[in-house]
Amino acid sequence: MTESSSISAPAAAAPRRRPDGTLRVVATIVAQRGIQALVVAALVGTLSFLMMRWLPGDMAFRVAAGRYGFDMVTAQAAEAVRAELGLDAPWLHALLHWWVRLMHLDLGISAVTGAPVIEEIGHQLGHTLMLAVAALGVSCAIAVPLGFLAGMRSGGALDRGTLLASVVLRALPPFVLGILLVSVLSIYWNLMPAGGHHEHGSLLAPALTLGLGLAATATRVARDAMASVAAAAYFQFARTKGLTDRQALIRHGVRNAAIPLIAYLGVQLVFLVEGVVVIETLFAWPGIGHALAHAIFGRDVPMIQGTAIVMGLMFVALNAAVDLACAAADPRLRIGRGRRWAR
Numbered sequence: 001m002t003e004s005s006s007i008s009a010p011a012a013a014a015p016r017r018r019p020d021g022t023l024r025v026v027a028t029i030v031a032q033r034g035i036q037a038l039v040v041a042a043l044v045g046t047l048s049f050l051m052m053r054w055l056p057g058d059m060a061f062r063v064a065a066g067r068y069g070f071d072m073v074t075a076q077a078a079e080a081v082r083a084e085l086g087l088d089a090p091w092l093h094a095l096l097h098w099w100v101r102l103m104h105l106d107l108g109i110s111a112v113t114g115a116p117v118i119e120e121i122g123h124q125l126g127h128t129l130m131l132a133v134a135a136l137g138v139s140c141a142i143a144v145p146l147g148f149l150a151g152m153r154s155g156g157a158l159d160r161g162t163l164l165a166s167v168v169l170r171a172l173p174p175f176v177l178g179i180l181l182v183s184v185l186s187i188y189w190n191l192m193p194a195g196g197h198h199e200h201g202s203l204l205a206p207a208l209t210l211g212l213g214l215a216a217t218a219t220r221v222a223r224d225a226m227a228s229v230a231a232a233a234y235f236q237f238a239r240t241k242g243l244t245d246r247q248a249l250i251r252h253g254v255r256n257a258a259i260p261l262i263a264y265l266g267v268q269l270v271f272l273v274e275g276v277v278v279i280e281t282l283f284a285w286p287g288i289g290h291a292l293a294h295a296i297f298g299r300d301v302p303m304i305q306g307t308a309i310v311m312g313l314m315f316v317a318l319n320a321a322v323d324l325a326c327a328a329a330d331p332r333l334r335i336g337r338g339r340r341w342a343r
Contacts, residue, residue: 025327033320040312045102046095048305052296053091059299060087066112066298085111098305107309108302112295117306121288125310128276128287131206132314135272136265138211139218147222148257152245154227162219169216174275178209178282206283210275214268221264225257232256259329266322273315 052059060082064073067081082088101108107117150159169177182205185191193202229235230253238248277289284290288307295303 022327026324029320029323029327033316033323037313037316040316041102041309044308044312045098045305048308049095049098049301050091052299052301052304055299057299059301060085062297062299063111066300081111098302107306110295110300110303112298112300112303117302120291120303121306121310124286124288124291127285128280128289128314131203131210131276131280131285131287132272134203134207135210135214135275138207139214139265142211142215143218143222144261147219147261148226148249148254150219150223151226151228151257152230152249152253154223154230159223162223166216166220169212172213174209174213174278175282177212178205178279181205181209182283202283202285206279206285209279209283210272213275214265214272218261218264218268222257222261225260226253229253229257255329259326262322262325262329266319266326272318273311276311 058078061073061078063085064077064081067073068077086094098108107121109115110117110120113120146158146162150156150162153159172180185205185208186193192204235248235252238252239245243251276287277292279285280287280289281293288310292304292307292311294300295307
């Protein structure tokens with residue numbers, strides 16, 4: 001009896017195992033970004049509603065023009081739209097009604113097409129995500145190798161060349177860069193379609209326009225990160241052990257240099273989300289940016305609110321992905337977040 005109690009006592013006194021640190025970090029990031037998503041949805045939707053209401057002009061006439069065309073719209077059609085949408089009602093009443101629908105995850109009905117906003121956005125979101133992923137792929141394919149190679153040879157010809165190219169590309173607005181690419185690649189060389197999405201290769205021009213703008217600065221960030229790693233004592237020691245530059249870069253350089261680059265890409269996602277509106281309109285790409293431009297022109301308030309909310313949530317989701325990628329690449333972030341969570 002005594003022997004069995006002595007054996008079972010340590011097991012009873014053993015402390016409970018805490019959840020894995022990685023799971024704690026993931027839960028913390030998801031919770032923080034989830035709260036941010038709720039705030040973004042509320043603020044973006046409310047501001048979109050107020051800005052459309054405060055714009056000068058007759059909203060009923062613009063909606064009727066979006067439905068029937070400017071040549072066919074009449075005063076009677078505008079009055080019918082005004083009565084149908086309740087545009088004479090106080091704006092606060094309309095805003096509260098929208099808030100109630102949003103809490104039920106209902107984005108409303110398009111004032112122009114009459115289709116549910118969630119269905120319209122669902123059809124367009126796939127094209128926008130395709131363009132965003134392609135642009136990020138172009139940016140990483142250019143910025144990572146060129147930036148790392150330039151950082152390994154600071155002050156060399158490649159370093160100076162990438163600096164010049166980055167300055168030129170960053171100085172060009174996205175629509176100017178898009179027009180140049182269309183003029184050269186589509187009109188002069190006839191290598192790709194100038195717009196639309198039905199033809200083969202129509203994704204290349206908008207993806208290049210967005211990707212080159214992102215790569216312009218990301219290349220310099222990757223270069224500075226790699227230069228800092230190459231000058232570090234642990235990297236020099238790896239060379240002293242007999243590793244070649246390529247081996248030292250793969251084993252010790254890439255992961256450490258990637259951390260600031262990943263963090264910077266999270267900041268540059270603002271450029272990506274903003275550029276989607278301009279680039280999709282320029283290339284007639286059927287995404288949510290293109291739809292937002294048409295909705296603003298037609299004063300389609302439910303469509304504007306829903307599209308703006310989805311774009312804001314895209315930004316939050318992409319930043320959450322960047323946070324998770326940074327935590328995966330840098331163990332110090334996992335330890336720091338885990339300690340704060342434990343407190």
